[in-house]
Amino acid sequence: MKHTRGLWSPDEDQKLRDYVMNYGHSCWSAVPINAGLERNGKSCRLRWINYLRPGLKKGAFSMQEEETILTLHGLLGNKWSLIAQHLHGRTDNEIKNRWHSYLKKRVAKPEHLDSQIKQKYTNYSNTGHTGSSTSPSSSSLSSCMTSVTPNPSLESTDIAKVNKLPKILFADWLSLEEFNGHESSICTDGISNGSNYQEALANDLVLNDRGSTYSSETVNCLNKYSNEDMVQIFNFNGGDFNIEDLLSV
């Protein structure tokens, strides 16, 4: 059978919508045959999921949605279908397109910031951490922590501060005022940007980067923490994410 390709016509949309609404889609390969469409099953499935399915949200992404995408992409990487589960009415394709067309440019990091923090903290080259999504090590929480080795030039009090841990705060999501009073810090991916980065660096805080892709080691590490240890993750708008929501996927 010759399958039609390319854009869907309104008539095709109507046929597919009518069929799926009435009979469901238990077998996608049978859908085009029964619906009278000269498309293959995969094409029908895609059209339904990305365009015809009820409850889809149309129009521009809100600021909050974009922040959610950035956050989840930082935790999960290019797991678009998982990210889409947290954005009701948005499809994985839509989120992926948004990422490639706009959001990934937003989290691009200037070279000089990278080199600055690499100079300050030498943990990655020393411990085999490449900063990219390498395969997970056999890291337990403790090994993950000890892999965070501050530069020897740090004062002993700084090292003590780093070793104190047990909570994670994402420093670049916080002003220093918010950070004061918390006895917490952990370096995970260790590269960040923005003015909070500069402030944090000046105060020898070890921080994480909301926008970067987290290595699998980092995700592994986060998963070792209890909910109490994680406490809170702040987003840009001052709201809170529940860590269990972020890591339950």
Added chain:
DNA sequence: AACATTCGCAACCGCCTGGGT
């Protein structure tokens, strides 16, 4: 106004996985 370039989105492609035989 005409052409070139960039952007955004829809759709396709190829790979992987899981279930059935």
Added chain:
DNA sequence: GACCCAGGCGGTTGCGAATGT
């Protein structure tokens, strides 16, 4: 265990619209 098939997913492409020169 090997094979087949359908579904699901992420990467990529193609095209029309928007923008720049």
